[in-house]
Amino acid sequence: xxxxxxxxxxxxxxxxxxxxxxAYLAEKCAGLGLSCYYQTVVGDNEQRLENTLHTAIERSxxxxxxxxxxxxxDDLTKEVASRVMGRELVEDAGSRACIEAFFAARGAIPTENxxxxxxxxRDGIVLPNPNGTAPGVIIAEKDTHVVLLPGPPHExxxxxxxxxxxxxxxxxxxxxxxxxxxVCGIGESKVETLLKDLIDGQENPTLATYAKTGEVHIxxxxxxxxxxxxxxxxxxxxKEIKSRLGNNIYTTEEEVTLERxxxxxxxxNELTVTCAESCTGGLLSARLINVPGVSDVYKSGYVTYSxxxxxxxxxxxxxxxxxxxxxxxxxxxxMARGLAFLSxxxxxxxxxxxxxxxxxxxxxxxxxxxxxxxxxxxxxxxEYHFSGNxxxxxxxxASAALVLMRSCILEYFSEITFGKK
Amino acid sequence: xxxxxxxxxxxxxxxxxxxxxxAYLAEKCAGLGLSCYYQTVVGDNEQRLENTLHTAIERSxxxxxxxxxxxxxDDLTKEVASRVMGRELVEDAGSRACIEAFFAARGAIPTENxxxxxxxxRDGIVLPNPNGTAPGVIIAEKDTHVVLLPGPPHExxxxxxxxxxxxxxxxxxxxxxxxxxxVCGIGESKVETLLKDLIDGQENPTLATYAKTGEVHIxxxxxxxxxxxxxxxxxxxxKEIKSRLGNNIYTTEEEVTLERxxxxxxxxNELTVTCAESCTGGLLSARLINVPGVSDVYKSGYVTYSxxxxxxxxxxxxxxxxxxxxxxxxxxxxMARGLAFLSxxxxxxxxxxxxxxxxxxxxxxxxxxxxxxxxxxxxxxxEYHFSGNxxxxxxxxASAALVLMRSCILEYFSEITFGKK
Numbered sequence: 155x156x157x158x159x160x161x162x163x164x165x166x167x168x169x170x171x172x173x174x175x176x177a178y179l180a181e182k183c184a185g186l187g188l189s190c191y192y193q194t195v196v197g198d199n200e201q202r203l204e205n206t207l208h209t210a211i212e213r214s215x216x217x218x219x220x221x222x223x224x225x226x227x228d229d230l231t232k233e234v235a236s237r238v239m240g241r242e243l244v245e246d247a248g249s250r251a252c253i254e255a256f257f258a259a260r261g262a263i264p265t266e267n268x269x270x271x272x273x274x275x276r277d278g279i280v281l282p283n284p285n286g287t288a289p290g291v292i293i294a295e296k297d298t299h300v301v302l303l304p305g306p307p308h309e310x311x312x313x314x315x316x317x318x319x320x321x322x323x324x325x326x327x328x329x330x331x332x333x334x335x336x337v338c339g340i341g342e343s344k345v346e347t348l349l350k351d352l353i354d355g356q357e358n359p360t361l362a363t364y365a366k367t368g369e370v371h372i373x374x375x376x377x378x379x380x381x382x383x384x385x386x387x388x389x390x391x392x393k394e395i396k397s398r399l400g401n402n403i404y405t406t407e408e409e410v411t412l413e414r415x416x417x418x419x420x421x422x423n424e425l426t427v428t429c430a431e432s433c434t435g436g437l438l439s440a441r442l443i444n445v446p447g448v449s450d451v452y453k454s455g456y457v458t459y460s461x462x463x464x465x466x467x468x469x470x471x472x473x474x475x476x477x478x479x480x481x482x483x484x485x486x487x488x489m490a491r492g493l494a495f496l497s498x499x500x501x502x503x504x505x506x507x508x509x510x511x512x513x514x515x516x517x518x519x520x521x522x523x524x525x526x527x528x529x530x531x532x533x534x535x536x537e538y539h540f541s542g543n544x545x546x547x548x549x550x551x552a553s554a555a556l557v558l559m560r561s562c563i564l565e566y567f568s569e570i571t572f573g574k575k
Numbered sequence: 576x577x578x579x580x581x582x583x584x585x586x587x588x589x590x591x592x593x594x595x596x597x598a599y600l601a602e603k604c605a606g607l608g609l610s611c612y613y614q615t616v617v618g619d620n621e622q623r624l625e626n627t628l629h630t631a632i633e634r635s636x637x638x639x640x641x642x643x644x645x646x647x648x649d650d651l652t653k654e655v656a657s658r659v660m661g662r663e664l665v666e667d668a669g670s671r672a673c674i675e676a677f678f679a680a681r682g683a684i685p686t687e688n689x690x691x692x693x694x695x696x697r698d699g700i701v702l703p704n705p706n707g708t709a710p711g712v713i714i715a716e717k718d719t720h721v722v723l724l725p726g727p728p729h730e731x732x733x734x735x736x737x738x739x740x741x742x743x744x745x746x747x748x749x750x751x752x753x754x755x756x757x758v759c760g761i762g763e764s765k766v767e768t769l770l771k772d773l774i775d776g777q778e779n780p781t782l783a784t785y786a787k788t789g790e791v792h793i794x795x796x797x798x799x800x801x802x803x804x805x806x807x808x809x810x811x812x813x814k815e816i817k818s819r820l821g822n823n824i825y826t827t828e829e830e831v832t833l834e835r836x837x838x839x840x841x842x843x844n845e846l847t848v849t850c851a852e853s854c855t856g857g858l859l860s861a862r863l864i865n866v867p868g869v870s871d872v873y874k875s876g877y878v879t880y881s882x883x884x885x886x887x888x889x890x891x892x893x894x895x896x897x898x899x900x901x902x903x904x905x906x907x908x909x910m911a912r913g914l915a916f917l918s919x920x921x922x923x924x925x926x927x928x929x930x931x932x933x934x935x936x937x938x939x940x941x942x943x944x945x946x947x948x949x950x951x952x953x954x955x956x957x958e959y960h961f962s963g964n965x966x967x968x969x970x971x972x973a974s975a976a977l978v979l980m981r982s983c984i985l986e987y988f989s990e991i992t993f994g995k996k
Contacts, residue, residue, distance in 0.1 A: 177592065429857075446933065
């Protein structure tokens with residue numbers, strides 16, 4: 155079956171906000187096995203919205219509209235959809251009660267126009283909205299299904315997942331399911347080379363690679379009648395990818411980030427960690443600390459931006475700074491060694507680099523970064539050349555540090571391999 | 576004049592990427608005084624793209640297409656647009672030379688299909704692409720202007736700004752210009768109350784408020800024949816906003832962020848700064864260090880996540896931690912005082928809080944954060960209650976710390992007011 159998205163809102167046409175609802179809905183619909191050929195954005199204009207909806211209904215089985223369900227005069231989606239589908243609007247007692255309850259819970263009084271939100275196209279399926287006052291609606295007619303959703307993402311998403319997805323799954327019993335294999339330490343082109351025959355040869359499941367900052371994601375997507383069948387198709391392909399990419403795979407779970415994988419590796423080996431950051435200025439620590447439960451491994455860290463801080467806090471030698479400069483292999487190594495000594499942490503990571511925009515030379519250009527990782531006294535230093543602006547260079551450096559930490563820990567504890575963990 | 580956007584790409588229809596190009600182009604076009612009524616996304620499909628382009632040309636003066644200019648068989652935008660506009664494709668010598676040069680600079684050899692990118696619709700205006708191999712094209716015909724742009728944002732944006740904007744400005748001499756007034760320390764509803772008569776009464780320029788994390792932006796937008804006239808309209812309104820919001824305004828310049836405003840305030844007063852972060856784990860330092868030139872004010876900082884780190888590094892008393900807990904007004908104050916003493920910095924900021932998801936109690940719920948700011952020995956501590964997930968709570972805390980730093984410095988140096996700086 156085909157689905158089409160219509161996002162309603164002048165703020166989208168003016169570019170004031172990015173259309174994340176379209177990406178969200180498109181991804182979910184693809185996952186349900188629905189084919190989406192068109193997405194349209196229109197403003198809060200009656201005639202243009204009506205024309206757009208007519209066109210969509212003619213060419214697609216399911217039309218999902220988002221936005222324009224608010225209480226004001228500008229909000230026209232429900233009125234237009236009702237007219238196009240030939241349904242009159244009638245008050246829905248349940249929706250009225252929900253609106254009353256919503257305001258009562260907040261100690262507020264609804265205004266007259268709020269009751270407009272309790273009007274529902276006759277015989278429409280009401281989709282409750284626990285996160286706002288606008289209920290959603292499904293209007294079904296022969297082979298046409300029109301779904302109206304509120305625009306705010308925190309209202310749209312739970313409504314779609316709890317009410318629209320089950321409805322659509324009944325319409326289209328086949329599903330598309332995918333699993334993501336997350337890889338670090340090798341680039342996208344290397345991953346593609348290693349998996350070329352699988353990428354080219356596989357029809358179901360299919361393989362696609364996505365380059366991210368410091369990592370590559372491989373998405374394995376299967377079409378099947380049900381989730382169980384899809385998993386049966388995906389499993390051997392993921393196994394084959396694991397056998398080819400080995401330790402470069404840090405997870406096969408959607409919700410595990412690189413920093414979480416590193417924190418879990420530290421926890422599994424009962425290691426503590428600390429960071430001394432120059433150009434990244436706290437980005438690496440901040441990413442680690444975003445992982446719940448990090449307190450068992452991360453106790454303290456340092457932002458050593460000035461040379462003096464590198465000397466006083468970490469014990470980097472003045473002669474090293476003078477001879478090799480703050481951005482050098484030698485300084486990175488002394489930072490990591492000093493940090494390990496100072497903090498008594500098992501793993502100590504240091505970052506020093508030139509994030510720009512100024513300060514670059516021919517010998518040491520902007521983007522040059524050294525990262526050192528000390529695991530129980532053994533130090534590894536790596537040189538990197540990143541491109542982009544100050545922020546992207548710093549973000550790339552923080553990601554690279556996570557990758558380096560992971561590989562150094564795995565190497566040190568070489569008996570711990572991906573398969574066994 | 577009207578403009579319409581068509582974004583071409585299956586990855587958009589599948590929801591694999593968010594359509595940031597549409598938001599970017601829409602915002603730029605609105606700034607040029609063009610009216611945009613429709614945005615459409617279609618896949619790399621010849622027939623559907625052709626139909627979409629036909630519809631767009633019928634109802635809009637200018638059609639901007641992005642994506643589908645790559646070298647592969649899938650990339651059809653140029654072919655379809657040429658056919659719809661009745662132009663044949665001919666090789667452009669300049670574009671061929673650019674492609675040669677692009678590959679030579681990277682020590683690579685173009686493949687046969689790369690030369691496809693040198694084909695241009697007859698009499699089309701070639702838009703050079705220094706950041707990739709696909710040139711852009713403008714096909715103009717009576718009152719129809721079709722603009723073809725490459726999909727990657729780092730190619731599309733400079734091409735649009737350097738070549739398409741000047742072209743469009745000639746078509747539509749009227750412009751829309753705006754200035755943003757950035758405010759911190761008061762919420763959006765307070766700002767709206769203080770400016771209500773201006774927001775309601777103004778027709779040209781118009782005022783709109785946008786809530787951001789820890790700050791509010793007020794956009795003043797004027798329609799005028801030229802930039803100079805627009806500025807003349809905007810100036811008195813910005814002056815009036817300044818007189819009402821005073822020191823809560825941290826900048827009226829688009830490119831100045833809150834962290835940059837704080838760094839500039841530190842520089843102007845020759846102050847050094849340091850941070851000790853618990854729940855934010857380096858986010859505040861990382862934001863400060865993203866400002867170029869920060870090295871004159873920021874030397875070193877600390878991530879004191881554990882209680883031991885708060886004691887050992889900052890000298891927080893064991894009895895304070897035991898009696899009041901790590902997340903308390905007292906601990907925040909001792910952290911800031913200890914940090915100021917340790918670092919000899921003029922300004923010392925500490926953050927301690929509960930970012931969750933676990934660890935909250937009825938008395939101290941997740942989202943409770945204390946921030947202390949010590950300016951030359953004078954300490955201010957504030958209590959905050961943020962909502963959201965671990966990441967959003969931490970980001971809100973870092974923003975709040977910047978706002979607190981700014982107000983404490985302004986208060987200490989009360990002779991330095993916004994107007995005089």
